[in-house]
Amino acid sequence: MELKLTKQYKSWLAELKQNISTVRLQTSIQVNANMLMVYWYIGRQLSEKVAQEKWGAKVIEQLAKDLQKAFPETKGFSYRNLKYMRQFAEAYSSIPIGQTPSAQLKQELAIQQNKNSKKPIGQSLIAQLATPEKIPFGQSLIAQISWTHHLVLMNKITDERERLWYIEQSIENGWSVRVLDYQIGTNLYLRQHKKKKTSNFHLTLPKEQSDLANQMLKDPYNFEFLQIGKDVSERELETHLTNHIQQFLLELGAGFAYVGRQFKLKFGRKEYFLDLLFYHLHLRSFIVIELKMGEFEPEFAGKMNAYLNALNKDYKNPSDNPSIGIILCNSKDEIEVEYALQGLQHPIGVSEYKTMHSLPKNLRDKLPSVKQLKDAVKEFNTLHQKQIKGTKKK
Secondary structure (H helix, E strand, O other), X not given: OOOOOOHHHHHHHHHHHHHHHHHHHHHHHXXXXXXXXXXXXXXXHHHHHXXXXXXXXXXXXXXXXXXXXXXXXXXXXXXXXXXXXXXXXHHOOOOOOOOOHHHHHHHHHHHHHOOOOOOOOOOOHHHHHXXXXXXXXXXXXXXXXXXXXXXXXXXXXXXXXXXXXHHHXXXXXXXXXXXXXXXXXXXXXXXXXXXXXXXXXXXHOOHHHHHHHHHHOOOOEEEHHHOOOXXXXXXXXXXXXXXXXXXXXXXXXOOEEEEEEEEEEEEOOEEEEEEXXXXXXOOOEEEEEEEOOOEOOHHHHHHHHHHHXXXXXXXXXXXXXXXXXXXXXXXXXXXXXXXXXXXXXXXXXXXXXXXXXXXXXXXHOOOOOHHHHHHHXXXXXXXXXXXXXXXXXX
16 A cells, blocks of 8 residues: 555654764765864874974885874775875964864773763764863864865965865855865965955944944955956856856855846836846845946946945845945055045945956067967968978879
């Protein structure tokens, strides 16, 4: 007899699947934290022993062979990985971790060996060892991303503060290793931590929202994924960005929801069209992005201010925060932007953007022009034809 799938059963099944997925995820996270704890412990031991016993680098090679022989079923004990473990422990030696991995490992072994232990089954070792004053290894930031994430960070970032920032962003935004590598490659940390960003957020928004809006703003924005020509129009740039909306949203950052392009506003006797309109889920605000191919002009700010007035009046819900405008230009004079934004009622930021054709100044003169390339191709074709004729005569 076939079971009749009632609404109650379907609801129970959905809840059951969700709970199983949650437990599996938690187990996976715990396994990752335990593995990193072991790696940190091995790296720490290596670092201390090499320093204390004056052992040379060959001890790492010998240890790799011995560990692989002792644990043949376990991957990760290669010579190269052991070197990374040592680098891992040394890179995060100053992070405030309450109980060391060494002590945690010993405690775990003691619990496993004590058959009469009455520790609660559902409570992890890390939760048992946690105290309000200390951070157990498994709850530290470094235990919440994968070993592969750490390899990318250790290979590409030397500054500890910058590394920790990328770890926080990876956790908060769920970045894969590939996305993390991309964000490092575009210098996201430097672009979001520029000492002075040109905006009036601090004058037009409450402090908490101003800080969040300032963190959202980058300078410059990186649109190199477009690979567009130098003479593209503003409308063509807009089209390219929306055609690559996934990469565009990745560059904008977490929280952006795409509303539309050429969004129509009507006030007075005319209709106006916003280049790109987004809604930011964390700021609870509409975000207007206007694209300009040339240098910043003061009138851009006045026009954006009018757009935000109309958007707030006709589209913003009472629960929404004030709408924010971002003007993206090829270049800008920061003093000119500062004067243009002074006295405006609404929050506006101005940033530059770069595309694939934007090369460093020191390379521009070294690359051939289009005419030089055409002449070179023409010369090559002429020589090629002469060679063919000479071969036929022979």
